[in-house]
Amino acid sequence: MIRLVLLLVALAALAFGAAWIADRPGEMVVVWQGWRLETTVPVALAALAAFSLVLLILAKLISLIVNSPRLIATFSRRRRREKGWQALSRGLLAIGAGDGARARSARDEAARLLPHEPLTHLLAAQSAQFDGNGNLAAKSFRQMLEAPETRVIALRGLYMEARRAGEGDSARAFAEEAAREAPALGWAADAAIEARCADGDYAGAREILERQMAARGIDRTAYRRRRAVLLAAEAIALEVADPAVARERATESVRLAPSLVPAAAVAGRLLGASGDLKRAAKILSAAFSATPHPDLAEAYAHLRPGDAA
Incomplete structure (x- = not known):
């Protein structure tokens, strides 16, 4: 709307200026190097405007030619990124549909187009899990640890892989780290509390529960019940000692x-x-x-x- 108003104002100004000049006719004479040029004022102004327009067009063309490599590179990167995101979308949908072959194809394409995108590593990890390749899945999850937005997802993936491999200490370490970084996460808090209780560290287990409550990862009723369970377990463990x-x-x-x-x-x-x-x-x-x-x-x-x- 504002642009339309400005355009109308500019056209009105041009019309007014043209009418003003037409009402005041005159002549212009240019003498230079033995040449003599005579013309009217309106024609001279029109020629000046045309010359300015030609200069503007030439300047735009020169700028386009000079910047064409950068523009082409930008377009290529944008196109490459769009194709990479399309591959990621296809791959994640294929994982959800249970189509392993399509997921692998999309994973390879995404890795080629978006090698440093955290979601590319997520697709690679999920595809590897689908194929039962725990080592490749763990490798992809470890790469995801470097990106803050996928770090907690990576910790959960590594926790699950460690449990599948029977590596209890590693699974516990991943759960503890996730519980520290994201106290509201139910899976991390539950796993860390279970590990602390297995070691007889009931005070540590209650501390994790307190952090989960402070982060609003659990409602007050469930919090009271779980704290009661932990206290009862500690009482039973200390009943004789x-x-x-x-x-x-x-x-x-x-x-x-x-x-x-x-x-x-x-x-x-x-x-x-x-x-x-x-x-x-x-x-x-x-x-x-x-x-x-x-x-x-x-x-x-x-x-x-x-x-x-």
């Missing part, structure tokens, strides 16, 4: 999840052993009312030898 700490962990677990059977059972046993029979009975009764379970009945029975739940 450190009853005082175990009792503290167990009671906190019950506070978070009163119906969690392992938490209530270990809390009942530990509180009973410390002489707090009333509190132990209250916890066990509440848990049994919500979730009747033999472990709760057994723990209650042992509060007073000879009693039954």
Whole structure:
């Protein structure tokens, strides 16, 4: 709209100028090197305008000729990139459709046209996974680690490949790194927590859970439940070695999840052993009312030898 208004204003100005000159006729005489040129003012102005237009066109042509190599190179790069993205699209769609041959063809074309594009490495990795070539898939995922936008995807891919190969330590390392870089990721947090628990590092497992909660990767209800499970697991592990700490962990677990059977059972046993029979009975009764379970009945029975739940 603005361009149209400007064009109309320019045309109006030209028309006004032409009319103004036509109303004021005159002659121009040019004498130079023995030559004498006579003409009217309108004709002289028209000739000057035509000469200026010719100069402008010549300047454009010269600029085009001078810049043609750069323009051709830019066009070629753009065309190459477009074809590369088309190959990537075909390859990813082929992976989704289970067409291995087409995926490999698209992968090779994308690698030729876009060798440094992170998604090219993703297509190569997924194609290798489809073919069952774990080494090639891992190599492609490692190349993806260098690009920030594909780093977490690469860590997940390397984690999965390590698990398939039975390399537990490597799988754990990839999961831990992913959990540090992207705490909200469920798969990374779950795998890292599982590994920490396997080592008996329950404090470390809770720390990972706290980071996941802070990153809003889990809702509060699920967070409370999982924290309760971790506390109960630690209480069970410490029940004999450190009853005082175990009792503290167990009671906190019950506070978070009163119906969690392992938490209530270990809390009942530990509180009973410390002489707090009333509190132990209250916890066990509440848990049994919500979730009747033999472990709760057994723990209650042992509060007073000879009693039954």
